[in-house]
Amino acid sequence: MARMKFICDAERCIECNGCVTACKAENDVPWGVNRRRVVTLGDGQPGEKSISVACMHCSDAPCMAVCPVDCFYRTEEGVVLHDKDVCIGCGYCSYACPFGAPQFPSNGTFGMRGKMDKCTFCAGGPEENGSAAEIEKYGRNRLAEGKLPACAEMCSTKALLGGDGDVIADILRTRVVQRGKGSEVWGWGTAYGKPKS
Amino acid sequence: MLLTRKTSAANGASARSSGLVHHLARGLSHAVPTIDRRAFLRRSGLGVGAGIAASQLTLVRKAEAAEKAPATGTGKVEVKRTVCGHCSVGCAVDAVVENGVWVRQEPVFDSPINLGAHCAKGAALREHGHGEFRLKYPMKLVNGKYQRMSWDQALQEITAKMLELKKASGPDSIFVVGSSKHNNEQAYLLRKWLSLWGSNNTDHQARICHSTTVAGVANTWGYGAMTNSYNDMQNAKAALYIGSNAAEAHPVSMVHMLHAKETGCKMIVVDPRFTRTAAKADEYVRIRSGSDIAFLYGVLYHVFKNGWEDKQYVNDRVFGMDKVREEVMAKWTPEKVQEVCGVDEATTLKVARIMAENRPSTLVWCMGQTQHTIGNAMVRASCILQLALGNIGKSGGGANIFRGHDNVQGATDVGPNPDSLPGYYGLAEGSFKHFAATWGVDFEWIKKQYAPGMMTKPGMTVSRWIDGVLEKNELIDQDSNLRGLFFWGHAPNSQTRGLEMKTAMDKLDLLVVVDPYPSATAAMAAMPGKPSELNPNRAVYLLPACTQFETSGSCTASNRSIQWREKVIEPLWESRSDHMIMYQLAEKLGFGKELVKNYKMQKVKGMDEPVPEDILREINKCVWTIGYTGQSPERIKAHMRNMHVFDVKSLRAKGGIDKETGYSLDGDYFGLPWPCWGTPEMKHPGTANLYDTSLNVMDGGGNFRANFGVERDGQSLLAADGSHSKGSDLTTGYPEFDHVLLKKLGWWSELSEAEQKAADGKNWKTDPTGAIIRVVMKNHGCHPFGNAKARAVVWNFPDPIPQHREPLYSTRPDLIAKYPTHDDKRAFWRLPTLYKSVQEKNKDIGKTFPLVMTSGRLVEYEGGGEETRSNPWLAELQQEMFVEINPKAANDRGIRDGDQVWVRTPPMAALPDFKGMKVRAMVTERVDAATVFLPFHFSGHWNGVDLSKYYPEGAEPVIRGEAVNTGTTYGYDSVTMMQETKTTVCQIEKAA
């Protein structure tokens, strides 16, 4: 069974935010809720690099472990989803998530956050696939349509890869080898030129 | 206890509780609201537009529907292929439309240009289907407020006023700023519209974008366009980006470059800022803004010194390189280079070495070079470097000039230019006759529409319309000052000298905005200025145009590929397409019939609109000069339907038959990049890389154009013997073809009798049947425009050999003394234009305004920004106008990251009550301590005050901020009137 994963190739990501708005548009995510965001380290300095992050769909997911109402579940493809009808908006998943993936439509006092929203790997939620209710609450279920996440499909430089973990790891490996600057060939690759692809 | 669910399961409801209990429970839980996406938007105050919408039910059908319940694919679903309307990369998009509502957007993996990829703007394109913040109906400014009116009334009042102005002050009293956002058909029609109205006073964004490139490059080797393509950059072994921030401005182009990098291409970025593009480079070189010529000569110095130039190539194909060489070796020694641009010898040597040792090497430039008073010279210096290295006309090499708007290339080619008719036909009577014949309109009638003598005189430029209004009448080179102005798809905050623009706006008699968004023009016009400057008779109208997704037509990407956009949805609200508006205005102005003689009409919303395909066919019939003739609507559409057959690296089709028409795509280049010679029937494949002698002309090969005579200073301007495109019957250089040459060569008989009759007395550009082109190319493998040398020395320009000259506002008096600017000009594009007097007056400006101020782009916003700042998906990503400032400069001024600061520039110093531009400080190493950078996409704040109340109600963009062009200074290119937006000066202080 395919295990869905994201990889963001920092050598390629140009911080164009295409992935971010692709997600917004495909899933009609409201202002203030950001299922995906792009973070740049070393901004404005040589060595600057960006990566795009969303939910990592962790195998031992902290969010799932702390949820007081146990509304998370995992699909056979390893996608971590949750049920908004059950979610109580307590925010615990966001405290636990190492990556800041869970989002809330509001940040009000009295702990009023609304229901948690996060990246679904474009796999919708517990409602019937492609139903109005599913789209309304979770956005599109692209996996059920045989497509991959909108953010990865539209990434401007193909930095963001999303899909079967094995396949995307292969793509990245090929790239690293092509760059001739994989861990195996540090230094030498640049000195001698690249292996012919 | 992990729960799993099959994605494929038809009903994937939570597995925990089942059956009745489950249903009950779910019903119950529905009582507790989950997040309602659009409703949330509305509640958070962003959806003001939607609030209005509810009360205007008749108008809102589609837009509202787009806001309402999600589409689930149960209605009638259509997929429309269109092209992103933001930048010149030309990314294809599949729009999914359900029951007439644009519900989704899918990537087009087949597109050889973008392979499904999008930047933020392209990925957010679907918001155009919402249009909450659009201008919804025609409006008029009454007592400082915009009031709704009917289309009929608006058209009536506007045309009446136009005719009144024409009568009183002549047709040249009106200036029409057209748009690079228009598709080819609309851009072309607008130029035709202006000619039939009787004026050359029209222009569009290219003026303030790549005009210096177009003029500089065309005068160097023939055509003012990107020579190769984004795709071809995959073949490059080295790439030098100078003055281009492609990662933000042309993001999807980077997919090709990064791939090239992975296969060994070396990437160099030269920019005053360490940009996101620089972050991807192998070498980053920081230069002082405005000093590109010094840097390029610094590189050339090493090229010449080490004999790295391609001697054979230079000998065969370049004119005047020896003169340049002398100049460079004498004047641009490493010390001089370092003095001017700040780059040391080791670095220029390294760059020269990378470019020379890794050929083919390509060079990319963009606004960092063009937007200067010496822009035309800067771009030519870049051309010279590439010519010296023998990179032009080579796959993997070339001058990859990244153009701006989605259709700026097309609008430049066939659109509203003040100095030419479509296809760069000059304003000679012969050209007008050529077009009069195509249009089926009497030449003499057109001539009478013009004021006497004005038909052949280039009009004013968009960069200077302010002066057309404000300048003393006796100093301008036309009868009347400008009294009426159309902003037809153009923002005001994209032109410099915003403070004076406000005065000019107030002085006008007529101001018309034709735009899907009210644009900053609306707010600026409504904002109270000095009462004494306000023309009491001024009339301001806003007309809602629809976007390119509500009509169809073709657009030309930066690589000259032409793509067809299908209509995605019907025009939203009360908007109408630009060509419909042109036709309706023409009807009322009395030249409706002449305008649309060759076109069929179609009904849109019950009204007549010229069929875009017919307009394109008319273009195909007359624009021979640049080969806009082979791209019939049928061929382009076949390309759009069969993108998968085109190779991503070469853009060439490998086989492929279009199912719908049976058209064979084999051998075509994607989008038939112009020149696509001759008639569509000739089946020229288009030209992927210009001037490439390694290919036959019928395979897209070519050579430099013979456009500047055959001889200069006793030297031949034609290519050397043996230098010609593959398979050419003529193996020497040769001039362009006309009936005389054809007869001389004995090829005349290859024309049919009818063709001979039509072509007699004509040249290849005016032969109405295209037969000369066919015979020359198909039968003899020659190029209709001749085979000549490129010019390193452009003797008809103010600086035949590019010279560094300091900007008018420079912080370096020492360099002003050594590299002074031009002398003032009396009448230049109808206006007096100042150089030396401004520079002299401000030579010590650095004492009070010590920071170099430059401006440019953010990936999320585009141009003046009203369109993109009205898109919440984009607006969320850039919520505040800012200035990038180096930590040192900030610390010296007591400014910390995130502080509000005032940015002040010299024009503001003259106004005592003008505090400046209030923006947020972003303290960063991106810029050096002497330079600051501001994005130019903001508007809607003025002197620290939010102008939202001056927009039509509910139509102000989501995000507003200070416009940098409020502060930019005087300064224009000495050939094209390009405005100086990249190098000026400012001072910054912390806001209290």
Place this chain on the structure above:
Amino acid sequence: QAPASTAAANAQNGPPAGFVAPAEPKPDENNAARERSQPGNNAPFWRGVRQSGEQAGITNLPGVEKGVLIQEFVRYPGSDHTNAGEAWRQVRNHWIIPYGGSLMLIVLLALALFFFGRGRMGHEHPEGGRIERFTPFERAAHWLNAIAFVLLAVSGIVMAFGKFFLLPVLGSSIFGTLTYGLKTLHNFVGPLFAVTLVVIILTFIKDNFPQPGDWAWIKKAGGMFSKQEVPSHRFNAGEKLIFWGGVLALGLTVVASGLVLDHLVPSLVFTRGAMQIAHMFHAIAAVLMMCAFFGHIYLGTIGMRGAYGAMRRGYVSEGWAKEHHELWYEDIRAGKIPAQRSGQGSAAKPAPRTREA
């Protein structure tokens, strides 16, 4: 033409003449330097990603911690050294929930055993005594507070432990809806509890200061097992311990941390780290407080005869007072403390009364 291209060098084996090996990477160099010394090795960058909790990156989105890629690495008491989210999860899921839950169960069990073993304590006394033990104000504050506490405890318990005992019974949807309601209730009742708690503290603090005799009381555990109550003042030492420990220390801790969790502390930046810490304090204090108050409630209801009535109606009989708070009773008899403190209409200035019984 171009000098011999590097391609030629490709063909041969080993370094070409004049090849200078790139500099050895230094452990502390930044990514730019590393890119030169070891092209393709982005270790400093990935270290930056790991450390973005301390040195956040830049992102276009406004908001707290948007530039943090991975939460800061910490060790909370009882957790591994790991990212704060995971550490917090460990503290909550490995310690607070299991041990807190067990502790509460143990306390409940102990009370039950005590009840069955010992039965109700104290003697029956006639109702309608004349000594005013609690003024209407005191009673109002107490009961408001008590109600709030019960609501908070119930909702808190469902939040923390509901998924173990309620979810399997109710099913996720009903449980979710119920918990959503209770959680919302908890969030709003919390501040009410905070206010009443402060009132309670102010009203009762005076009589909860340690007094002579308290130590004796403690030493004998109030005489709980000896059937002979140790004399005490108005409140015995047990009550005082509940007051200082349960009401004051734990109560204020719960309130303070609860206000943070509720986003009610002005000018505090509600980072995830702040929330985690607040939560741990809150949950631990809440569990302990609940344990303590299980005892209090037990004694205040079925554990001790007459106690409930005292709080319910405000008055106790002399017998009750003598039995349970002998020293206090004596003070009243001695006129040091008025038997009726809430004056009719002028509670502010209670008129001293003479002893009547």
